[in-house]
Amino acid sequence: MEWLNYHHLFYFWTVAREGSVTRAAAALHLAQPTLTAQIRTLEGSLGGPLFTRVGRGLAMTDLGRVAYGYAEQIFGLGRELLDASRGRTGAGPxxxxxxxxxxxxxxxxxxxxxxxxxxxxxxxxxxxxxxxxxxxxxxxxxxxxxxxxxxxxxxxxxxxxxxxxxGEAPVKLYGTKALLRRHPGSFPGRLRGAPFLLPPRDTALRRALDHWLDRERLEPAIVAEISDGALLKTFGGEGRGFLPAPAVLEEAMARQHGLHPAGEVPGIRERxxxxxxxxxxxxxxxxxxxxxxxxxxxx
Structure with a gap:
């Protein structure tokens, strides 16, 4: 069975935390050539470089970031073990x-x-x-x-x-009170030709909405396609168009953005x-x- 040398992993972890071999060598009380040799041995065990040169400094490679994530957990657990063995309360997060x-x-x-x-x-x-x-x-x-x-x-x-x-929730279309007044009538006919703010076309919600809009022949005027949900609601709160959001957020939509439901879109649910x-x-x-x-x- 092949075993990982945890001393070498600890040296790598220290270099990553310190940001340089020089500072890590001083913290570990090791000569720099010795520390560099130990890390190269670890790189040989893991099958690739852990650091790359960026200017005068070091940056972790993809493999280095993976190794660092595991090292954080391993040595974090080690600290928790010491705390537990010494009867300390309040282990780390x-x-x-x-x-x-x-x-x-x-x-x-x-x-x-x-x-x-x-x-x-x-x-x-x-x-x-x-x-x-x-x-x-x-x-x-x-x-x-x-x-x-x-x-x-x-x-x-x-x-x-x-x-x-x-879980899953129904989806409603929301707009400001002023926008709703400009588009009176029953749902969904009131939305024919209305301005819309929509998520990008590569999302599940957008594909479902496009299908529904086509089926209802609403021919919306798409003002913006916005991937960030918070930005989408900000545009909506400024009255730029109707936008979709889960029905479970109806109260928060009104309180935070001044947006109110125009109607629930049948058959579409956010999962x-x-x-x-x-x-x-x-x-x-x-x-x-x-x-x-x-x-x-x-x-």
Whole structure:
């Protein structure tokens, strides 16, 4: 069985934290050539370089960032073990890295994540907003504990991710009171030719809305396509057009943005998936999110 040399990993971790071999060597009381040789041995074990030169400094490679993530967890657990063995209370915060699809409502995401920050043991939350392909790669490298997405992950081959449906909600179209007055009548006919603010065409919600708009022959005037949900609502609050949002946010839409429902879009629902690299959800923060989805968000 091949074993990892944890001394070498610790040296690498120290260099990464210090930002230079010189400072790390001083902190470790080692000669610089000795420290450099130890890291090269680790690179040989892991099959690639961990650092690359950027000007006069060092930057971690993709492999280096993966190794650093594992080292953080390994040595963090080591510190917790020492604390526990010495009878100390208040172990360090739990690391919890979450990838967030930019198609999701930020308020819905906040409501889901909030219980994770209210656990008895403190949580250090890290939110990363990237595309699904980037999130999937980070999930498989264990750089993320969870991804919140509007669509399930369906990799074509190789390692798979596990999709856990947290909940779903009807979608309504919202506008300011002034915009609603300019487009009177019954829904959805009142929206014929009206200005719209929509998410990008590569999102599940946009595809469903396009199909519905075509079926109803509403011929909207698309003012803007905006991927960031918060920016979409800001434009909507300025009266620039009607926009979609989950029905569960109706009260918050009125309070925060002055937006009111024009009507519910039949057959369209916003779904949120918790995507993990493991079949069973075990991380305490993830379990808190799942419980919140059932108890507080999608009710």
């Amino acid at each position: 739990i690391r919890f890295a979450v990838g967030i699809s930019d198609a999701l409502s930020k308020l819905t995401v906040f409501r889901l994540l909030r219980p994770a920050l209210e656990l008895e043991q403190p949580v250090r939350l890290s939110c990363i907003e990237e595309g699904n392909e980037v999130h999937f790669a980070m999930l498989l490298r264990h750089e993320l504990d969870l991804v919140l997405s509007d669509v399930p992950f369906t990799p074509r081959s190789g390692p798979r991710a596990y999709n856990h449906l947290l 949120i998936y918790a995507v993990s690299a493991e079949r069973r959800l075990q991380h305490p923060a993830v379990l808190a999110i799942r419980e919140a989805a059932v108890r507080e968000v999608f009710v």
